[in-house]
Amino acid sequence: ESDEELRLRESTCRELGFAEHGTQFVRPARVALIAPSRDVSAAWKRALTPCLRNSELVVMNRDEALSEATGHTAPDAFVIAADLGRPGEGLRLMSELRSRAATRHAAVCIGVNATMRETAAVALDLGASDLVPSDLTAPRAAEETALRIEVQLKRKRIADQLRDSVADGLRLAVTDPLTGLYNRRYALPHLARIAKRAGETGRPYAVMVLDLDHFKSVNDTYGHAAGDAVLVDVARRIARNMRETDLVARIGGEEFLIVMPETVLEDAHRVAERLCTTLDARPVEIAGTDQQIPVTVSIGLAMGGGETGAPDFETALVRADMALLEAKAGGRNHVTI
């Protein structure tokens, strides 16, 4: 980023009310206030507003919390009175929020007073992030509560980042970086699971190995970058033609594995033929050039499970590989079983 870009981003972030956080800018945290009545919630908001920086305080009732706490706008933190209308209702609301994806990881501070020792213990036991005074108009109560909320928000931010990076790491480990398809490391254990399931249900699955024809000459003629673009486009066209439950993976340089669970031979054969024809029908256009690269593929198809399929996934894979060799020997651009 140039200095100019940085300045522009900073001023835009300030205009939008985003706060500075190290060198990054983060959106203000949303903090939902849920007291037994609107009046009390409004008093909480008045008391907290001067103490809590970089946060948007939103007054809600129980039902609004449940209906609005969805998606990206879900609050980052909730301050909930332990007793809402009836005793313990705030704790029930917390459990409900914890059971929902959008608020599962929210910070929840439960408002209690000095006479509610047992409720306080139950709140912590049920997963409250912290306890705060239920009367925020008492001396120093708002300052203390604001501090506790800030600590919880900081914790949540770090925990969210950690969860995201773990998820990113898992995704990278199973993904082919060029095409975004599953890689070989993911594909084979997944095929093993599909085969195991087929053993339980008695229903067959189809295994296809698909290999681009004369791909070496694509690289030789158009260059390696164009070859990569062809692989990306072919991967996208294969994936687009398969069901959500099918496995599509790149298992070699220009070789793809497709597994169709719960599928009989006739259906798999039709799908394989369709893949061959759709790829043959339109050349790959290389963006930013006028290059049109014709591609064809050969497909080896084998069945696993069921009454006539291979007894295990290794055998099914070997049979699909052998069928692919036959497809190549028999002139390419077609399916062999």
Ligand code: GH3
């Ligand atoms: P066949 O029809 O028998 O499959 O011929 P082929 O040329 O496709 O097969 P061969 O196995 O001889 O060559 C495969 C080529 O695929 C060689 C290699 O350079 C190319 N290739 C493998 N991975 C990549 C890749 O990631 N990017 C690019 N651009 N080319 C790749």
Ligand code: MG
């Ligand atoms: Mg080859």
Ligand code: MG
């Ligand atoms: Mg090839």
Ligand code: MG
């Ligand atoms: Mg190959």
